[in-house]
Amino acid sequence: MRSDRIVRPAASHGPWAMGHGFSPMSPSEFDDLALLARLALSPEEKEALRHQMEGILIYVEQLKEVDTAAAPAMGHAAGLAMPLREDKPRPGLPPADALKGAPKRAWDFFAVPQVLED
């Protein structure tokens, strides 16, 4: 994969730079986001999705009203430490079953386009 194509939205000076109010996302910033999300989108889709996302992001701005200085971040509702299971081998899915849904395979493997240069 060509890593130079993996672009992140600019954080320090973009439209959502922290501490500033909301301003619209530019088409090129939206392109970067779609690439990061690994979604090929048509020009019409991009335009519609960009505007809808703007609407949603303006809506969630209301969270800024809430003082969360003393609140812990809650990642989970289970409230239990992740238990470790015994470090013992156990049966898994047989390779033939695991490969049944593969859209393309080669021998006992999932097939992908060539990754390394010749």
Next chain:
Amino acid sequence: MGALEIRRRIAAKEISCRELVEEALQKIAATDPGPDGIQAFRHVSAETALARADALDRLPKGDDALPLHGLPIALKDNLCTKGIPTTCGSRILENYIPPYDAHVVECLERAGAVVIGKTNMDEFAMGSSTENSAYEKTKNPRDPARVPGGSSGGSAAAVAAGYVELALGSDTGGSIRQPAAFCGVVGLKPTYGLVSRWGLVAFASSLDQIGPLASDVTGAAMLLDAIAPHDARDATCIPRERPLYTRALGEKPTALRVGLVDAGAREASPTADAVDRAAQALESRGHRIRKIALPHLQYGIPAYYLIAPSEASSNLARFDGVRYGHRTASPADMLDLYMRSRGEHPGGFGPEVKRRILLGTFALSRGYYDAYYLKAQKIRALIRADYEHAFQEVDVILTPTTPEPPFRFGERSSNPLAMYLSDYFTVGANLAGLPAISVPAGSGPLPTGLQITAPSLAETRLLQAARLIEEIGAGAA
């Protein structure tokens, strides 16, 4: 008739499992398929269901080891079923046949239930009307011009249409309770960690929970009993002593302390009248009504629509055109394979799924993480603290399930935000990890639901309170 009465008839040999399954299949064939049908089902497994019914007919009837003996059941199409297609309402999984059963499907097998088919849903459980399915347009059996709710709209419609008494759904922000309310059936989201998520196609892992839809509260309890055994394959499944919910329904709660939310939340709701009527009925029967405050619940929707898409953007990264699902033709390289397999039309993700993946990718990206995802997680903690505080004063909390009765097709689908607001009363239980149930309310022209929320792992109390509301017909004019 209810699942318990059917179970009695099976035990008394008044009806065979085969007759029961044939009857269900006939009803489905008569009114479900085609554009004018209800279209609750994505897939009906007639042959395997009949074979299973015959096998169950050879076993002794009335055995306590088979609490769901012969009962036909419908499964939401995001629960993996070995050898039966599982599409999640998405084109990307159109040809996917799982090589294993979900934990809950194994449980149903052990309990003697008969899986009759897979039900339609919003793509990857993202939606509140089932209009986001890439396939059928499921109608509300109570009014076919209206949506059945979502995302478990097919399961709710299958129960409401009388095809089955029991169905399974999944609930990430209200996806069991909201369609239950819209279709006039019972829907329960268990405590986070009560039911194993092994074999549930993940949407937002910290919020997702599998639960029952049923024609009555007793049916919901019977199904919950069957699917709640502990399972170590889901690390978040809580090891615990398991009460028998169906048996606990025999006990009636006395002097229950019922909390009504005293905030803007109730004023915003046209379904609040049903809550008032239920509260009056409860009070006249000796239960105590108290006003409580959930001051951060109003931030539930914006917090949810950052947390759930963030988790979804991570979970749905697995659909990459490599291991299962749709793969684009002749990709130029790996990046092209990923982007076109996921994005192209037809074959890739639909619009709502794309919207949420993009939103989640944005909220998790460097520089925005603190302002969006982390902020939402902190608000989640405040919402949970609100509930904990309220449950020091009351045993259960009573609210409407939805702000409005079922809406018409197309009424909300052009505006994603308007659709999201359908979850106003339901997201709180998911964010806080609490059990909540929707019970049909009232006798108006359109179905509405009353939602009861209880403390963590208090499903017994939740079901008893739900049975109480059901019994006194509270909410009826």
